[in-house]
Amino acid sequence: MEPDLQLYSVRTDLALEAKEMAQGPQRTPIPGVNEEVEESEGIKVTRLGVANAAGSQAIGRAIGNYVTLEVPALRGGDTGLQQKVAEVFAREFEDFLTRIGIGKEASVLIVGLGNWNVTPDSLGPLVVENALITRQFYELVPDQVSPGYRKVSAIAPGVLGLTGIESSEVVQGIVDRTKPDLIIAIDALASRSLERINTTIQIADIGIHPGSGIGNKRRGLTQEILGVPCVAIGVPTVCYASTIVNNVLEMMKNHFGQGAGHTKEIMGMLDDISEQERLSLVKEVLEPLGHDLIVTPKEIDEFIEGIANIVASGLNAALHDAVDPENVGAYTH
Amino acid sequence: MEPDLQLYSVRTDLALEAKEMAQGPQRTPIPGVNEEVEESEGIKVTRLGVANAAGSQAIGRAIGNYVTLEVPALRGGDTGLQQKVAEVFAREFEDFLTRIGIGKEASVLIVGLGNWNVTPDSLGPLVVENALITRQFYELVPDQVSPGYRKVSAIAPGVLGLTGIESSEVVQGIVDRTKPDLIIAIDALASRSLERINTTIQIADIGIHPGSGIGNKRRGLTQEILGVPCVAIGVPTVCYASTIVNNVLEMMKNHFGQGAGHTKEIMGMLDDISEQERLSLVKEVLEPLGHDLIVTPKEIDEFIEGIANIVASGLNAALHDAVDPENVGAYTH
Amino acid sequence: MEPDLQLYSVRTDLALEAKEMAQGPQRTPIPGVNEEVEESEGIKVTRLGVANAAGSQAIGRAIGNYVTLEVPALRGGDTGLQQKVAEVFAREFEDFLTRIGIGKEASVLIVGLGNWNVTPDSLGPLVVENALITRQFYELVPDQVSPGYRKVSAIAPGVLGLTGIESSEVVQGIVDRTKPDLIIAIDALASRSLERINTTIQIADIGIHPGSGIGNKRRGLTQEILGVPCVAIGVPTVCYASTIVNNVLEMMKNHFGQGAGHTKEIMGMLDDISEQERLSLVKEVLEPLGHDLIVTPKEIDEFIEGIANIVASGLNAALHDAVDPENVGAYTH
């Protein structure tokens, strides 16, 4: 298959969706992939562990830990729920750090990936703007910092097209000079399913791999590259149009499969179309604007601000004991 | 058919596309609809006239005049081309006003419809921000206004959800008090085809009809309602996701139709699916985010600024003789 | 005196400061002006009543009621205090409406005066963006509106230089068509004293008079003009540079007056300079940029967002019983 045809396939940055697709409709368990689900008050938390190479290959994700929060009702814009989600996210994130062995004193560099001029790609820079930054106090007036805080700095490195420098190079330069113990990278993602847009948060200890996220990240941010543990936080803010079109074709198969007579026949034939034939069809539809065409709700500008606030509030509470989870909103603007 | 199922159909605000759909692939001429096409230096100008009720019914558009500029290469972001398009648009718009009997002295109220917080719906407010406004000088220092200008005022009335007031009510209040001779309403549109997004400008003397444009315009801006001639300028900034999905199904028919053996058979069966069945399928795919889901290029923020500048520059040159078409850019920021 | 020299004098839009200046350092009571001061938890509330023509002339303000909230600590950016101020403001505003005879059912049009492109003049548009708008529900689904709300609409009419239309004309057109029972006009003000910038809110039942506020409001918004009661809410966001310079000269007099020997002599001589001489001096200093030169803290962008949120939150709680004063923040973004 031509390599760029692959770009017209179903694309997702969520490990949860990659797992679902690998499982198929029967939800067959996958060896090497553990799952733990908890749901309460409309917030579903899924903790995935990709334990070994077999699991990794089966779902096409790196070995590591993945936590996903799903909150379909977030779309409603209920401020009370947003507060609640920030609290749950803070707790999950704190537990996540403990689980992977990051201590309370570890200094942190938050990296907000993406392009602030492209609304659905602006999650990272928005979170950085609302993060509680403290490193300067530790540098300038170390004896005046109250207990309950840790050293946090943050940077939005921009995108290659605007700076001429890979984000990872900017980050590596800063890491070399400021020696943080942990990097937390924030990025906007693409999901397979429309209902996960702006209602889902993924935490992963695998960092940012090249090609993931909705911008064009050519190099990754990983422990291998940077020499520092790297936790990624992502929120799907778009679906690719190609994913939607593929979903239609998929749904047609199901639709006709449930019918009888000649609709049932169609299904059989649709099954016969090769994947290459299918992707060529998708490409043909989307050709004029290319594989980067995205599908978003019209209110994306507002949604993205809301979810960025949740992530920033949650991060602030998780990283600083002095920031009360019940009052996390107070530190963002 | 349930009325809201219709919302999952192919939707376009361009008369040109409505005509193309009515004509079908054979491009059969439509009685009551005249067409005149001119193309030069990559800019295609189509002048449609819907002359009578038959033509109007055939394409589902009001009787009136429609001019469309199509410039596929605009997507490239070439500043020289943008300048060129602004000049051609200025000339076409000036001719359009002459043709419908609007004189050089007619005072103008520019109305920028849409929501400045929703990027693809912000075309109208953006054009208003860059329009050359002169009415205040005629009111305050009438004897100091140089020749070559006319009285122009402008308003971005906001959207119902943000103001609690229909745009048309705001406009009507202002018309009552300031008595312009002509209203020029700017609005963001939806197109059927992806390649027309941000590369097409439509001028029409039918005003704004309820339900057109990508926001939720519940009441129109027409001569009947406002008592003043009303020319609309629109640019498609999105496709509805439903349109894309319908396009896929359409393309599948063509695709299989050209094949042989069982793919040819499929086509026959696809033809058999009722429109209701088809739209139900589309609805099912898009359900989670609803019929208002839009498809845009990721760079929409940048594109919309570019096209808003073209429209504003062109308008400034068309409305004021003293503004030189070769220098139209100078008056926008 | 040349009329434009007056523009280089001390200028304030706060009735409280006009009264202070009229009183002089001895704080002599002014016949026809009543005052009531209440202070608690760092929030000082002053209720001024200008009862008759004598009082009006003495302080140069229209007959009417003026309430001022002063909260010097607001500059610190404490989120808890902001919440507290919003609550007090909500309560004061509600009482104010009751006192001037506006009922709980009165429908309201909020008018956000000023220019959103000029940071210190953007208070009005910012408040409008965060106001809880309900009129559309009363129009479209009247039987579905919960109790505890009232009909509220809002408009930011722009400024003459951008629209070519006086704000008052835009508002009057909308009033004619939508018939609100009350207008609440929000405007950015100039104060005499630097410490009141962004820390003070004034409520007044005299509407907006021409020349007040920091933009160039050429016509007013008053009950006489609009036929509807008009309450103004203002926040000083700037001092004029001329005010600062005049303050310096004033302070020099005090400074030298307290001295002895030749500094005491200077004071006498400074007293001898005519007002005209003094203002000419001020004009000379500020000439290059003119009388509209403003003094602001560098962080004005952030401060203005904070105070706009307080005003919007307070308004939402004051106007809608269903909006809880303890939770007013929840309805703004």
Next chain:
Amino acid sequence: MEPDLQLYSVRTDLALEAKEMAQGPQRTPIPGVNEEVEESEGIKVTRLGVANAAGSQAIGRAIGNYVTLEVPALRGGDTGLQQKVAEVFAREFEDFLTRIGIGKEASVLIVGLGNWNVTPDSLGPLVVENALITRQFYELVPDQVSPGYRKVSAIAPGVLGLTGIESSEVVQGIVDRTKPDLIIAIDALASRSLERINTTIQIADIGIHPGSGIGNKRRGLTQEILGVPCVAIGVPTVCYASTIVNNVLEMMKNHFGQGAGHTKEIMGMLDDISEQERLSLVKEVLEPLGHDLIVTPKEIDEFIEGIANIVASGLNAALHDAVDPENVGAYTH
């Protein structure tokens, strides 16, 4: 004198003004400081050379070359003039680089200092946004880059309060990794005189020294620190309020000095006030908002965009031979 009293003195970041102040009203030449002035079409270019330690000490500036463009008419907003200034700036900047020995092939890192959320401090980030960035092409497709360009990258490192990291540390990290031959640092400045605000551009080969510029730059960007030549481009966007107040006192002396009788006497006495006494007075006036209080024209938002465009256009033309000075505007948005 208390050190912080010095902050209430006259402050300027322009070498030209430092020189004028050192010269006094008689314009006495200063040994070790050379000056060359050229004026044409309303654009005045002053080339200052601080040749030795004596000159440096006399005007309080580092040894080096300073070029200043002054264009008082820029305030008028004339687009034609803006274009002209961009061209002159491009030519001067190109000559400047040649004079200090920077070749046509030297790769460049543009650093936009300042805070994009604080309008008068946003010059640097705004220029970065409009700079023509090419480094990525040299890295990814080196054989496809047309002649007439050079390698340019750019970064807006943010400010300490938002990132927790000194700008200089961010830049040094990037310099270590990307090895540019030259750094061009853009910063907003404070001037002494109001008429220079937003109408003046300074080029200097001394880099950025700690304490200069209107933000709080605690560490500098200089060749000593970064190991790479560092050229600074600055535009005054504010005056400090303290400067204005000091100007008033200065003007009073002149004013009274020209008089006779007792006004002449006053002058003598004003001369007698010690500098400490004077600054204490200034401090007293400005106390409530502190020494960082700034004076700006109300239209600062618009002015800063205009001047940032001029600098970016000029830079693009100066750095890339393929960018035509007559068409410099085309590459900015």
